[in-house]
Amino acid sequence: MKPADAIRAELGRIARDLGAPDGTDVILERPRDRAHGDWATNVAMILARPLKQKPRDIAEKIREQFRAEGAGVASIDVAGPGFLNFRLRPEVIASVAGDIIEAGERYGRSDSGNGAKVNVEFVSANPTGPLHVGHGRQAALGDAIATLLEHTGWDVSREYYYNDAGAQIWNLMESVEARLKEAKGETAPIPEGGYHGEYIREIAASYVGEIDSLPAIQAHAVSELRREQDLDLAAFGVKFDTYFLESSLYDDLKVDMTVEALTQSGKTYEHEGALWLRTTDYGDDKDRVMRKNDGTFTYFVPDVAYHVTKWHRGFKRAINVQGADHHSTVTRVRAGLQALDIDIPEGYPEYVLHQMVTVTRGGEEVKISKRAGSYVTVRDLIDEVGRDAVRFFFLMRKGDSPLIFDVDLARSQSEENPVYYIQMAHARMCGIFRVGAEQGIVTGTAHADLSLLTEPEEQQLIKALEDYPAEVAGSAAALEPQRLASYLLETARLAHLWYHKHHVLGQEPPLMRARLVLARAAQIVIANGLSALGITAPERM
RNA sequence: GCGUGCGUAGCUCAGUUGGAUAGAGCGUCUGCCUCCGGAGCAGAAGGUCGUGGGUUCGAGUCCCGCCGCGCGCACCA
Incomplete structure (x- = not known):
C-alpha cells in the first residue's frame, strides 16, 4: 500500500469511530x-459541523x-485552525521510487474513465489555407488532452471536421479561378472575402482541368489544401482517427433530417423569409437563423x-477544442441539440476554448x-524551432490566457528554454546509466x-x-x-538540483544502487510526462 | 451597449477545483566557484492577488458591482 493510502485508511x-456521517471523504x-x-x-x-465540536x-x-x-508515520501535529500534519519516516518516502520502476511506462496511468468512449475534436480548419498558429495551439491542446484521457482510462477517438461546404469554400474556388484567369493574362481581382495568399497561385498553377469548370476547380483546390494540411499535421x-467531411x-x-426534426419540435418559426430557431429558450441572447432567405443553411445547422x-456514434462524451x-x-x-429533445445532456459537447497566439522574434511581433x-x-x-518546442510552448499556458510564442526562446539551447530544461533533466538521468x-x-x-x-534533495524529488x-x-x-507542464518543470528543477548536489556513480555500492533507483524513477516520470504531452524525451542532447 | 475571457513580484507566468505565512523562472542585489568566456552554486530584497462589497471557521480561487484589456456580437465559419 502506498504511504498516502495507508494514512487515508487510518x-x-x-x-467512523468518532461518528462521522457516511460519505465523508478524507482528503490528503x-x-x-x-x-x-x-x-x-x-x-x-x-x-466540526456534523460532530458539533471544535476542529482542534x-x-x-x-x-x-x-x-x-x-502507516509509516513518524510524527503528527495539530496546527492552525485544525490541520493534521503528518511526517513520514524517510525510508517510507524512499520506498516509492521502487514502485515507480516497477510500473515503468505505465506509472501514472489510471482507469477512472472505465473505457468509456470520448470524442475529442480539434483543429477542424476550413480547407481554405495552410494551418496557422492558432490551429497549432489547438493541435497541441487537443492531442495532449486526448492522450491525458487515454492515460486515465478513456477510449479516445481523435476527430477532425473538415468544413468543406459553404460560403468559405465558394470564396476559395473564386479565388483560385481569379488566379487562373490572371495566369492567362486577364485582369481578375480576388473577390471580396477571397484568399490572397501565395498558395492560391500554387493551387492555380497545379490545376490541369477545364478552366471554366467551377466544380472541378473547387474539387482540386479542396484536395490540394487537405493534402497540405495533412502535411502540416504530420509535421x-x-x-x-476520423476525418469527418461537412459535405457528407x-x-x-443529415442536414435536412436535422432541420426537419427541429421543425417538428416546434422550436422554429418563419420570419422575413428565413427559418429561425428559438435559441433564446436555451440561453442565447437572440434567436438564430437556420435557413437563410436564399434557401441555404447557416453554418450552425450542419454543426x-x-x-x-x-451522439449516435456512441460518444456519450464529446470535447471540442476551438x-x-x-x-x-x-x-x-x-441549443440545437437540446431542441431536438433526444436526451443529449445540456453540457454536450464540452468545449475547451483557447485565446489568441502571437509570435515574437527579437522582441517584435x-x-x-x-x-x-x-x-x-x-x-x-x-x-524553425522543432516539433517538441512548438508543442510545449502551446501547452505551457492555460487556454484561457493569450499566448506569446517567443521564437528566440523556443530555439534556445539553454536552460532558460523550458522544454530544453525538462528534456535535459531526462537526458542527465540517462547519462548516469550510459556512463x-x-x-x-x-x-x-x-x-x-x-x-x-535520506538527503533533503532526494526526499523532495521522490515526493514530487x-x-x-x-x-x-x-x-x-x-x-x-x-498543469502537467508546470509539474514537469518543477520536477525537472528538483532533478537538476539533486544531480548537481549528489553524485551517483562513484559512491559506495549500496548508496550508488539506491541512487540509481532514484535516477531511473526520475527518468521514467519525466519521460512519461513528456509523452503524455506529445513531446519526446531524448536520451542525450 | 450585450455576451465571453483575462487582470497575481520590475518582466513572463504557476497557484492541485475554498485551506495554514500567496510561489517559480528571468531580472536586481550580496557572497562563493570558474585560467578566460558561457555558465553554475548559496542567500536576500521585491505583493493591498485591478478595485469595492458579499458568502463562511477560512477567498487569489465562489457570487455581485465598478475599472482596464482581448475576443465575439452576420441571413460568414
Missing part, C-alpha cells in the same frame, strides 16, 4: 509549506487514536447535425508568412536499500515523483495540460 477508520494533500510535513488533512475541520479538539482526538507505526505528429452531412441528408452523429473567437457557437450548437499572406503558419514554426555502463557498472536496480536516500499520478489525473479531469 483516518477513515477513526472518522501536500501542505503548501514543506515545513508543515509530508501530508496534511483538513478532515477535522470538515467534521477533533484533530487532537484523531492524533491520539492514530496508529502511526503501521506536428498528430494523427486523427449534406450528401447523407448540430454533426454533433447528432457523434479558438475563443468562436465561443458564440457554443450556445447555438447546444511576427505577423506574416510569405505563403499564407496574412498569418504565420504552423509549418513555419515547426521548421555507468561504460564503466562496467551494473545499473540494474535490484536489491537496493532505498532507506539510504510520487505526485505524478495525481497530476495526470487532475490535468486530465480539468482538461488542462498546462
Whole structure:
C-alpha cells in the first residue's frame, strides 16, 4: 500500500469511530509549506459541523487514536485552525521510487474513465489555407488532452471536421479561378472575402482541368489544401482517427433530417423569409437563423447535425477544442441539440476554448508568412524551432490566457528554454546509466536499500515523483495540460538540483544502487510526462 | 451597449477545483566557484492577488458591482 493510502485508511477508520456521517471523504494533500510535513488533512475541520465540536479538539482526538507505526508515520501535529500534519519516516518516502520502476511506462496511468468512449475534436480548419498558429495551439491542446484521457482510462477517438461546404469554400474556388484567369493574362481581382495568399497561385498553377469548370476547380483546390494540411499535421505528429467531411452531412441528408426534426419540435418559426430557431429558450441572447432567405443553411445547422452523429456514434462524451473567437457557437450548437429533445445532456459537447497566439522574434511581433499572406503558419514554426518546442510552448499556458510564442526562446539551447530544461533533466538521468555502463557498472536496480536516500534533495524529488499520478489525473479531469507542464518543470528543477548536489556513480555500492533507483524513477516520470504531452524525451542532447 | 475571457513580484507566468505565512523562472542585489568566456552554486530584497462589497471557521480561487484589456456580437465559419 502506498504511504498516502495507508494514512487515508487510518483516518477513515477513526472518522467512523468518532461518528462521522457516511460519505465523508478524507482528503490528503501536500501542505503548501514543506515545513508543515509530508501530508496534511483538513478532515477535522470538515467534521466540526456534523460532530458539533471544535476542529482542534477533533484533530487532537484523531492524533491520539492514530496508529502511526503501521502507516509509516513518524510524527503528527495539530496546527492552525485544525490541520493534521503528518511526517513520514524517510525510508517510507524512499520506498516509492521502487514502485515507480516497477510500473515503468505505465506509472501514472489510471482507469477512472472505465473505457468509456470520448470524442475529442480539434483543429477542424476550413480547407481554405495552410494551418496557422492558432490551429497549432489547438493541435497541441487537443492531442495532449486526448492522450491525458487515454492515460486515465478513456477510449479516445481523435476527430477532425473538415468544413468543406459553404460560403468559405465558394470564396476559395473564386479565388483560385481569379488566379487562373490572371495566369492567362486577364485582369481578375480576388473577390471580396477571397484568399490572397501565395498558395492560391500554387493551387492555380497545379490545376490541369477545364478552366471554366467551377466544380472541378473547387474539387482540386479542396484536395490540394487537405493534402497540405495533412502535411502540416504530420509535421506536428498528430494523427486523427476520423476525418469527418461537412459535405457528407449534406450528401447523407443529415442536414435536412436535422432541420426537419427541429421543425417538428416546434422550436422554429418563419420570419422575413428565413427559418429561425428559438435559441433564446436555451440561453442565447437572440434567436438564430437556420435557413437563410436564399434557401441555404447557416453554418450552425450542419454543426448540430454533426454533433447528432457523434451522439449516435456512441460518444456519450464529446470535447471540442476551438479558438475563443468562436465561443458564440457554443450556445447555438447546444441549443440545437437540446431542441431536438433526444436526451443529449445540456453540457454536450464540452468545449475547451483557447485565446489568441502571437509570435515574437527579437522582441517584435511576427505577423506574416510569405505563403499564407496574412498569418504565420504552423509549418513555419515547426521548421524553425522543432516539433517538441512548438508543442510545449502551446501547452505551457492555460487556454484561457493569450499566448506569446517567443521564437528566440523556443530555439534556445539553454536552460532558460523550458522544454530544453525538462528534456535535459531526462537526458542527465540517462547519462548516469550510459556512463555507468561504460564503466562496467551494473545499473540494474535490484536489491537496493532505498532507506539510504535520506538527503533533503532526494526526499523532495521522490515526493514530487510520487505526485505524478495525481497530476495526470487532475490535468486530465480539468482538461488542462498546462498543469502537467508546470509539474514537469518543477520536477525537472528538483532533478537538476539533486544531480548537481549528489553524485551517483562513484559512491559506495549500496548508496550508488539506491541512487540509481532514484535516477531511473526520475527518468521514467519525466519521460512519461513528456509523452503524455506529445513531446519526446531524448536520451542525450 | 450585450455576451465571453483575462487582470497575481520590475518582466513572463504557476497557484492541485475554498485551506495554514500567496510561489517559480528571468531580472536586481550580496557572497562563493570558474585560467578566460558561457555558465553554475548559496542567500536576500521585491505583493493591498485591478478595485469595492458579499458568502463562511477560512477567498487569489465562489457570487455581485465598478475599472482596464482581448475576443465575439452576420441571413460568414
